[in-house]
Amino acid sequence: MKRLLFAGFLGGLVAWIWGALIWMALGLHLPAINSFADATAINSALAAADGQGTSGMYWVPGMKHRPEMTEEEQAAAREEWMDEASAGPYAIVYLHPRGVNAHSMHYLWKGLLLEICAATLAAWILSLACAGRSLPYLKRVAVVAGLGAFAAIVAPLLGWNYMHFPINWTLHLVFDHITTWTVAALAIAWRIR
Structure with a gap:
C-alpha cells in the first residue's frame, strides 16, 4: 500500500x-x-443574458426543447435548434457572471x-x-x-x-x-x- x-x-x-x-x-x-480584439460587446451581452447570476454551461444558440413539451414539440424544437446552430454563430460558453479569482x-x-x-x-x-x-x-x-x-x-x-x-x-x-x-x-x- x-x-x-x-x-x-x-x-x-x-x-x-x-x-x-x-x-x-x-x-x-x-x-x-x-x-476577441474587443470583448466589450460580448461581456455586456453575457452580463445582460444571465439576469439570475447562474454559473453554468450555455449553448449559443440556446436549446429550444424542454422536458415538459410533447414529443412533437420537442422534435420541432430540436430541428429549430439544429437549423440555428448550422446557420451560426455557434458557441459553448462556460459562464461565471461574478468572475473567478484568477x-x-x-x-x-x-x-x-x-x-x-x-x-x-x-x-x-x-x-x-x-x-x-x-x-x-x-x-x-x-x-x-x-x-x-x-x-x-x-x-x-x-x-x-x-x-x-x-x-x-x-x-x-x-x-x-x-x-x-x-x-x-x-x-x-x-x-x-
Whole structure:
C-alpha cells in the first residue's frame, strides 16, 4: 500500500510539474487559445443574458426543447435548434457572471491534488496489470502512458466530435494528455513492479 501511495504521489507531482512547464513556462497551448480584439460587446451581452447570476454551461444558440413539451414539440424544437446552430454563430460558453479569482493559488494546489489522485489510480491499475508477473520497465511505462491515450480519446477527442471543439485546441489537449501521462508513467513504473 505504501508503494502504491508513494507511486501515486510521485507520479502526480511529476504530472503537475510537467503541466506547469508546458502551460505556464513554455506556453505551448497559447497558440490554440483565441481572444476577441474587443470583448466589450460580448461581456455586456453575457452580463445582460444571465439576469439570475447562474454559473453554468450555455449553448449559443440556446436549446429550444424542454422536458415538459410533447414529443412533437420537442422534435420541432430540436430541428429549430439544429437549423440555428448550422446557420451560426455557434458557441459553448462556460459562464461565471461574478468572475473567478484568477489570482488565487488554490487552482494550482487543487490541480496537484487531482493529479495525485489520478496518478494513484494509474498506479493501482498498473499494480493489477503486474499482479502475479513481472513486467519490464518499458512495458509498465506503456501501461500508464496508454491510460493517457485513453484519456485523450474519451475527453478532448470526444469533445471535438460531439461538442465541436476546434481541432487546434483538441490536438493541444491530446498532446497534453499523452505527454503528461507518459512522463508520469516514468515515475509510477519505477515504483510499481
